[in-house]
Amino acid sequence: MIDQLQVVILGATLGGVYALMAAGLTLIFGVMRIVNIAHAAFIVLAAYLSFWAFTLYHIDPIASIAIVMPILFGLGAAAYRLLFARIADSRRHSEMTVLLTFALALVIEGVTGFLFTGVFRTTTPDYASDSFELGPFYVPKGQLYATALSLVLLGALLGFLRLTRTGRAIRATMQNRAAAQLVGVNVRRISTLTFGIGTALAGASGALLSFLFPFFPAKHWQWIASLLALIVLGGMGSLLGTFVGAMLLSIASAVVNDRYGPTWSPATFFLALFVILLVRPHGLFGKKAEL
Amino acid sequence: MTLLEVDQVSAGYPGGPNILDGVSLAVERGQTCCVIGPNGAGKSTLLKTICGLLRPRTGAIVFRGEPISQLRPDQILGLGISFVPQDRSLFPDMTVLDNLKMGGYTLRDRKKLAERIAAVCAMFPVLEERRAQRARTLSGGQQQMLAMARALLLDPEVILLDEPSIGLAPQIVQQVFEAVARLRAAGKTIVMVEQNARKGLECADRGCVLDLGKTRLEGPAASLLADPQIEQLYLGKRRGPGPAGSAPGARAEPPA
Amino acid sequence: MTRRALVPAALVVALAAFPLLQLAVGGFNYWLHMLLIVFMYIAMASSWNLLGGYAGYISLGHSAFYGIGGYATGALMTFLGVSPLWSAPLAGVAGFAIGLPLGLIALRTRGPAFIISTIALLMLARLALDNTESLGGANGLSLPLPDLPAATQKVPFYYGMLAVAIAAVYTSYRIRHAKLGLGLRAIAGDEVKAEAAGIPTALYKIVAFALSAVFIAIAGGIWGDYNTYLKPSDLFQIRISAQIVLMAILGGRATVAGPVIGAIVLVAADELAVAKLGATELNLAAKGAVMILILLAFPDGIVGTLKARGRLPRILDWG
Numbered sequence: 082m083i084d085q086l087q088v089v090i091l092g093a094t095l096g097g098v099y100a101l102m103a104a105g106l107t108l109i110f111g112v113m114r115i116v117n118i119a120h121a122a123f124i125v126l127a128a129y130l131s132f133w134a135f136t137l138y139h140i141d142p143i144a145s146i147a148i149v150m151p152i153l154f155g156l157g158a159a160a161y162r163l164l165f166a167r168i169a170d171s172r173r174h175s176e177m178t179v180l181l182t183f184a185l186a187l188v189i190e191g192v193t194g195f196l197f198t199g200v201f202r203t204t205t206p207d208y209a210s211d212s213f214e215l216g217p218f219y220v221p222k223g224q225l226y227a228t229a230l231s232l233v234l235l236g237a238l239l240g241f242l243r244l245t246r247t248g249r250a251i252r253a254t255m256q257n258r259a260a261a262q263l264v265g266v267n268v269r270r271i272s273t274l275t276f277g278i279g280t281a282l283a284g285a286s287g288a289l290l291s292f293l294f295p296f297f298p299a300k301h302w303q304w305i306a307s308l309l310a311l312i313v314l315g316g317m318g319s320l321l322g323t324f325v326g327a328m329l330l331s332i333a334s335a336v337v338n339d340r341y342g343p344t345w346s347p348a349t350f351f352l353a354l355f356v357i358l359l360v361r362p363h364g365l366f367g368k369k370a371e372l
Numbered sequence: 373m374t375l376l377e378v379d380q381v382s383a384g385y386p387g388g389p390n391i392l393d394g395v396s397l398a399v400e401r402g403q404t405c406c407v408i409g410p411n412g413a414g415k416s417t418l419l420k421t422i423c424g425l426l427r428p429r430t431g432a433i434v435f436r437g438e439p440i441s442q443l444r445p446d447q448i449l450g451l452g453i454s455f456v457p458q459d460r461s462l463f464p465d466m467t468v469l470d471n472l473k474m475g476g477y478t479l480r481d482r483k484k485l486a487e488r489i490a491a492v493c494a495m496f497p498v499l500e501e502r503r504a505q506r507a508r509t510l511s512g513g514q515q516q517m518l519a520m521a522r523a524l525l526l527d528p529e530v531i532l533l534d535e536p537s538i539g540l541a542p543q544i545v546q547q548v549f550e551a552v553a554r555l556r557a558a559g560k561t562i563v564m565v566e567q568n569a570r571k572g573l574e575c576a577d578r579g580c581v582l583d584l585g586k587t588r589l590e591g592p593a594a595s596l597l598a599d600p601q602i603e604q605l606y607l608g609k610r611r612g613p614g615p616a617g618s619a620p621g622a623r624a625e626p627p628a
Numbered sequence: 629m630t631r632r633a634l635v636p637a638a639l640v641v642a643l644a645a646f647p648l649l650q651l652a653v654g655g656f657n658y659w660l661h662m663l664l665i666v667f668m669y670i671a672m673a674s675s676w677n678l679l680g681g682y683a684g685y686i687s688l689g690h691s692a693f694y695g696i697g698g699y700a701t702g703a704l705m706t707f708l709g710v711s712p713l714w715s716a717p718l719a720g721v722a723g724f725a726i727g728l729p730l731g732l733i734a735l736r737t738r739g740p741a742f743i744i745s746t747i748a749l750l751m752l753a754r755l756a757l758d759n760t761e762s763l764g765g766a767n768g769l770s771l772p773l774p775d776l777p778a779a780t781q782k783v784p785f786y787y788g789m790l791a792v793a794i795a796a797v798y799t800s801y802r803i804r805h806a807k808l809g810l811g812l813r814a815i816a817g818d819e820v821k822a823e824a825a826g827i828p829t830a831l832y833k834i835v836a837f838a839l840s841a842v843f844i845a846i847a848g849g850i851w852g853d854y855n856t857y858l859k860p861s862d863l864f865q866i867r868i869s870a871q872i873v874l875m876a877i878l879g880g881r882a883t884v885a886g887p888v889i890g891a892i893v894l895v896a897a898d899e900l901a902v903a904k905l906g907a908t909e910l911n912l913a914a915k916g917a918v919m920i921l922i923l924l925a926f927p928d929g930i931v932g933t934l935k936a937r938g939r940l941p942r943i944l945d946w947g
Contacts, residue, residue, distance in 0.1 A: 252466070
């Protein structure tokens, strides 16, 4: 029993981070209908930025979020303006954006590799190898801090979306782009802003991941498939769905890892996806149709 | 005074052919103009072009003497032209109140926003009762009311209505046209596309027949109603003796 | 034979005769290698195009069939000693057989959810093979080369790939001009309307899915042996899928010549990039940047955009 709960704790303390990783992805899809295949590449780029901040300037990875988020926001907003803004109303939008984000992922991977070389990296703050003891259980400090911080950022995001005028405009654009235009929302500006926020969130998660997993330029391919599966499972465009899905899948994955070994645990995300698709094709919290 | 003018406009959807083929229309301040015609004639396209969702390929749209063809929808909204689309285009998961708030998105002044919301709710009391209800759960008629109220939030001078009675039960249709009448009485300038041509024209000052992207006929609504050709083509059979008599040609209203 | 068919036919004859040059004179191994890679991608892009181009269902998971084909012939080689060059057509059958159930699952979704489902299927296929110890698991499987002298070793593979390419393009051509092709393109235009018009959309989609697996699997079957090594992490890559998609779309989706042009252009561009920039990371970034530029400049693909502007040379207008 204790062993099983321990496994659940391990999974739960990673869930928040997965949710943060995927939040930007689902937001970008919800507002602009873009499947951002480069999302995980942004995450890895941010991880590298944190790594160098840590190695060269001894900046704690969690603190580096303050630097990484604005940089990634700028990169994302610029990428949207340069690549996606012009095709926003195109008939070929779906396939174009898939291929454009794929090509963007290659560019980011190439540049990252060139600037930082292909050596496996990881940041090593003290808490990364430490853990709390709660009775018979141990809770890895690094993971706990990472998830706690993820939840704070996600909470801030939710607050922004619910309580601010711009947040309302983003939600409106997500629900009905044409209607948003009709009431005077500058959907181009909102889209640029949202893409920037999405990549900024990816950046924050990258900073946190820097001390949780070793990373290298091509690592993003391993994550993007799982993240994409996660947002479909949760319901594309639904932040709540992403959060619930992330927690469930993270715990499930930890359990599978414990029972069947590490080669099968990545399969959890994909098998879960198909189970959900059979039962609820629009995901856990996805919406069926537009008004 | 001509408030809104459509001058030889051709327009279509991106990548597609011209749906409007040289359409001209002039609307005076305070007038209600009803556009009728068969399916695919370009009626919706006309409204979308006026409000900026589509750009005219040739010709110009002039509002208060200024050309507005190259402006964005949000800019045209700011000038005082509101659009209520055929599909109502509400925000399905937002409450009635939030939908109205979004209608006033361009208003930065919170007090003004609250005042305007109160004003449109007074006009559509059914919305006041359902303030906290999600738009998705409203009935068809209530959604139409919400869409109109939302469009009225900024107190626009011109309101474009795209088939306000579509998909609604006859009783509700009556309520919708009563609402349009209230807007008319408030001095709004209205351009309305209606499939229910008879009811639409009865509600209007002027009428315009659009067919295959061209204006076929334009004139006072009353004379269009009286025109036997129009009656045959677009108005459908009348049931029993109507207010204008049962024999064609025996009309009470004088010609334009 | 019609006039239009003359040029492609002449081309095929020339390509078929090319290896004789190698056999007679020698020194053309590099070209044999490059050409067979081009043929392989022509086959794969044309195959993918049946589903992605004609029906508009973008799959990023089709490299799964590449891997499945490779392992199919690899298994037959390892356990039964049959040379992949003979068993390659069976790889096609395996592709079709596996494509049917996979397609039925994936086609429950549309649009972006479909794209993601296909990625998920690819990942599951890879994990399944990672965990199949009898086929080498994650470490992979080694395959012997046919017993031929170095000068002639590439020749059988060259002909194999040429044959698949011709078969794929021909199939694409026939489908394009048949009821299935029209139906698929109607689905791409507006699926709801197509359904309302009486087109059996579910049937057509699953047929397209399964058929699109066939030539990719055969190509994989031949490649596995040519490469002498099968490894899940090499074969079941999103990148390979994306490459195929890019070729079809850059060339011109929903045309017959499009994937062919796309394959040639991208393989050539790849070689050029390696030659100029070396196999470095900047190479990768440059490839990505060029892809972006071409995608934005040719939204309908090279063949599609040329056709729209009325400038498509007749010899490329295969429909």
